[in-house]
Structure formats: C-alpha cells, structure tokens
Amino acid sequence: MAPLAYPLGLAALIRPAPGVSNMLRFALIFAAVAGALALLLPAALPELGQHAAPALAAPASPEQQPAKAAPTPTPAAVNFQTPGALTSPGGYGVAAIAADANGQFASEVMLNGVAVRMLVDTGATMLALSYETASRIGVSVFPHDYKVAIQTANGRSLAAPVTLREVRVGAVVLTNVEALVLDRDAGPANLLGMSFLKRLAKVEQAGGKLVLRQ
Numbered sequence: 560m561a562p563l564a565y566p567l568g569l570a571a572l573i574r575p576a577p578g579v580s581n582m583l584r585f586a587l588i589f590a591a592v593a594g595a596l597a598l599l600l601p602a603a604l605p606e607l608g609q610h611a612a613p614a615l616a617a618p619a620s621p622e623q624q625p626a627k628a629a630p631t632p633t634p635a636a637v638n639f640q641t642p643g644a645l646t647s648p649g650g651y652g653v654a655a656i657a658a659d660a661n662g663q664f665a666s667e668v669m670l671n672g673v674a675v676r677m678l679v680d681t682g683a684t685m686l687a688l689s690y691e692t693a694s695r696i697g698v699s700v701f702p703h704d705y706k707v708a709i710q711t712a713n714g715r716s717l718a719a720p721v722t723l724r725e726v727r728v729g730a731v732v733l734t735n736v737e738a739l740v741l742d743r744d745a746g747p748a749n750l751l752g753m754s755f756l757k758r759l760a761k762v763e764q765a766g767g768k769l770v771l772r773q
Contacts (some may be wrong), residue, residue, distance in 0.1 A: 704720075
C-alpha cells in the first residue's frame with residue numbers, strides 16, 4: 560500500500576501559531592488525522608478486498624444434490640429353442656413320405672449312417688436288406704448265418720438275422736432295429752417292414768402321404 564500523504568494545509572494544522580495551548584494543539588492534530596483517514600480509506604478498501612479470503616460455499620442440501628441414477632437391471636437370460644420342421648410338440652420325430660406315381664411309399668433311409676432307398680411295406684414282418692446293401696452299410700453275413708425261412712416273390716428262401724445300430728427316416732430315429740439280410744438270389748429289394756414300423760407311435764396315411772410318428 561502507498562504511504563499516506565497528508566493533504567495540503569495539514570502541516571499548518573500540525574504547527575499552530577504561537578500561543579496556542581497544548582490541549583488545543585492535540586485536538587487539532589487528532590482532527591487533522593481523522594480527516595486524512597476519511598479521505599484515504601475509501602480508495603484503499605478495494606485493494607484490501609482483493610486479498611480477502613474467498614468465502615466457502617455452503618454445502619448443498621439433500622434436496623439440491625443431484626440424484627444418483629438407478630443401476631440398469633441386467634436382463635434375465637432367455638433360453639431359445641428352435642423346433643425341427645418335422646418334430647412334434649412332445650419332442651418326438653415325425654416324418655412324411657409322399658406317394659410315388661404307383662401309389663407306393665419309397666424314401667431315403669439312413670442305415671448305420673448310410674443312405675439307402677427303401678420301400679415301405681406294412682406286409683413285411685421284418686426290415687429286409689439285399690445282400691449288396693448289407694455289404695455297403697458294413698454288415699457282414701456268412702453262409703451259416705442264413706437260418707430264417709421267409710417267403711419272397713421268388714418263393715421260399717433263407718435270410719440272415721442282423722441288428723442295425725441306427726435307422727433314421729427324416730426326424731424319426733430308432734436304434735437296435737432287427738433286420739434280415741436276404742440271399743444273393745433274392746434280388747435288390749430293400750423293404751422298411753414292421754420290425755421298424757411297429758415301434759412307432761403311429762403310422763397313418765393322409766393327403767397322399769404316409770406319416771410316421773415316433
């Protein structure tokens with residue numbers, strides 16, 4: 560802060576004329592100093608205000624504080640399941656076989672994982688395979704295996720009993736299906752007979768199709 564400067568005429572007040580009493584002299588000095596302070600303090604107050612400590616802001620009330628956002632709930636895991644086109648509501652397989660021009664029902668059947676064209680025959684007591692088909696799907700038979708007497712279009716014959724690991728028609732799947740392997744002379748017939756069909760829940764014909772329900 561700049562040193563205080565006395566206004567003009569103050570020196571004359573401090574040094575009064577001769578003959579003035581001491582009490583009057585002190586009164587004049589006090590009046591002079593008070594007048595000087597009255598002139599200088601208004602100019603000095605703004606400078607002093609710059610060095611004043613900043614006022615602390617009052618804490619916000621609970622009503623004024625911003626509310627915290629509620630956590631976003633994690634959606635529950637949803638399990639999705641896609642039903643098969645040929646699967647019943649109960650989860651069992653369904654297969655539909657269309658009739659051919661002769662009104663017979665023939666379909667591609669998976670035997671032990673190998674595709675075989677077969678004719679559905681409700682009059683055949685067993686699923687029957689030609690000797691060539693059995694060899695192609697990995698089923699081996701020997702002459703001493705032919706023990707079962709059967710009646711074919713060519714007359715009476717012998718067949719070899721076997722068990723197929725899996726038979727699949729569309730979405731219908733059965734395991735450990737009993738079958739017969741025909742003699743070499745019986746021809747190339749492959750019949751999907753009753754040893755497979757009787758294990759199904761339902762076999763019905765509707766709209767030119769044979770529907771198999773497991």
